Amino acid sequence: MKxxxxxxxxxxKHPGEVRAWRFALRLDQxxxxxxxxxxxxxxxxxxxxAARAExxxxxxxxxxxxxxxxxxxxxxxxxxxxxxxxxxxxxGAGALHSLVxxxxxxxxxxxxxxxxxxxxxxxxNVRPPKPIRRERYRSITYPQYGNGARLRDGRIELSxxxxxxxxxxxxxxxxxQTVTLKWAHGRWWCVLTSLIQAKDLYxxxxxxxxxxxxxxxxTAALTLSDGRSSTRRGRWTRGWAGCGxxxxxxxxxxxxxxxxxxxxxxxxxxxxVSRYGSRFRTGSGARSxxxxxxxxxx
Numbered sequence: 001m002k003x004x005x006x007x008x009x010x011x012x013k014h015p016g017e018v019r020a021w022r023f024a025l026r027l028d029q030x031x032x033x034x035x036x037x038x039x040x041x042x043x044x045x046x047x048x049x050a051a052r053a054e055x056x057x058x059x060x061x062x063x064x065x066x067x068x069x070x071x072x073x074x075x076x077x078x079x080x081x082x083x084x085x086x087x088x089x090x091x092g093a094g095a096l097h098s099l100v101x102x103x104x105x106x107x108x109x110x111x112x113x114x115x116x117x118x119x120x121x122x123x124x125n126v127r128p129p130k131p132i133r134r135e136r137y138r139s140i141t142y143p144q145y146g147n148g149a150r151l152r153d154g155r156i157e158l159s160x161x162x163x164x165x166x167x168x169x170x171x172x173x174x175x176x177q178t179v180t181l182k183w184a185h186g187r188w189w190c191v192l193t194s195l196i197q198a199k200d201l202y203x204x205x206x207x208x209x210x211x212x213x214x215x216x217x218x219t220a221a222l223t224l225s226d227g228r229s230s231t232r233r234g235r236w237t238r239g240w241a242g243c244g245x246x247x248x249x250x251x252x253x254x255x256x257x258x259x260x261x262x263x264x265x266x267x268x269x270x271x272x273v274s275r276y277g278s279r280f281r282t283g284s285g286a287r288s289x290x291x292x293x294x295x296x297x298x
Contacts, residue, residue, distance in 0.1 A: 014197040014198050014199045015197070015198045016195045016196065016197055016198065017195070017196050017197075017198055018177070018193055018194070018195055018196075019173070019174065019193070019194055019196055020191055020192070020193050021170070021172050021191070021192045021193075021194065022189055022190070022191050022192075023166040023167055023168055023169070023189065023190045023192075024166070024167045024187060024188075024189055024190075025156075025164050025165070025166055025167075025187065025188040025189065025190060026164075026165045026166065026167060027187065029164060029165055031164065031188055033161050033162045034161060034162075034164075034181060034183075034188055035183075036095070037095070037096060037100075037140060037161050038137070038138070038139075038140060038181075038183065039134070040092055040093060040095060040096055041096065041100065041101075041104055041137070041140050042134055042137040043092075044082065044085070044093055044096075044101065044104050045104050045107070045108070045132075045137060046131040046132065048078050048081075048082075048104065048105060048108045049108055049129045049130055049131050049132075050130075050131050051073060051078070051081075052073055052078075052108060052112060052128065052129065053128065053130060055070070055072060055073045056072075056128070058070060059072060074109075075105050075106065075108075075109040078105045078108070078109075079102060079105050082101050082102070082104070082105060083098075083101075086098070086101060095160060096140075096160060097142065097148040097158075097159045097160050097161075099142055099143055099144055099147060099148050100140055100141065100142060100148070102143070103140075103141045103142075103143050106143075107129075108129050111128060111129035112128050112129065114126060115127065115128040138182055138183045138184060139180050139181060139182040139183070139191075140180070140181050141178060141179070141180045141181075142158070142159075142178065142179040142180075143178050144177075144178070145176040145177055145178060145179055145192075148160075149179035151166075151172070151176065151179075151192065154166055154168045156179065156181075156190050158179075158181070164188075164190075166190055172192055172194055173194060173196055174194035174195050174196035174197075175194055175195045176192050176193070176194045177193050177194060177195055178192070178193045179191075179192055180192075180193075210226075212224050212225050212226055213225040219231075
């Protein structure tokens with residue numbers, strides 16, 4: 001009798017690489033719900049950090065006094081506290097998705113884990129998480145794509161917050177894992193992380209080929225790190241020859257860039273000032289405003 005075949009284990013065929021994709025949210029929409037969610041997440045984060053710090057101080061004082069210390073707070077304890085907080089305050093902590101609240105506890109626990117690792121390795125200047133100012137807390141994360149957050153038709157759908165339009169200027173490759181909303185540079189950004197197989201990200205290397213670097217120059221068109229050089233102007237050097245602004249396909253673009261630079265700075269090199277004493281404003285849709293040139297005797 002033939003032996004039954006063992007159950008096949010599902011494993012990825014190729015190693016994976018994690019890549020991040022950042023898209024800006026459009027400015028012509030209401031994002032006040034994101035600010036309210038970030039305010040709530042900041043309050044919860046500071047409460048968890050303060051509770052951990054107070055618990056650590058109580059344990060240290062009890063050990064110094066020779067008493068039996070209380071149990072140290074864990075991530076599971078704080079997750080249960082947050083779950084009870086969400087039930088008691090539906091308009092505050094309850095207004096956030098459960099995975100977003102859980103991710104806040106994960107961040108605090110990871111910070112304490114790095115602190116304990118540094119203590120074991122005797123590395124200085126590593127501190128545990130502590131309460132921070134509001135302007136330093138800038139992001140909230142949905143740790144599971146599809147469970148509370150989804151990208152669809154140029155929009156990011158966030159559970160219990162809303163739907164927001166993005167500048168989806170490129171296609172996201174791979175399997176999306178997490179969604180982070182971040183406030184930076186005066187606007188909101190959506191950061192997606194995806195898992196891409198290495199075979200789709202890197203080109204295969206020929207067997208036996210070594211690592212060789214190249215440096216373009218003036219005497220030799222290309223000099224390799226193994227000593228070889230080439231002075232032939234092949235197909236791969238035609239683009240470089242034209243980018244000098246003298247000849248080739250980049251000649252027109254270089255001439256245009258010089259003209260635009262003169263227009264921005266003026267003949268005297270000062271921004272917005274011409275040789276005739278007039279002033280103008282640059283930018284999209286800006287009208288030129290000119291004043292009369294000063295007389296020689298004035």
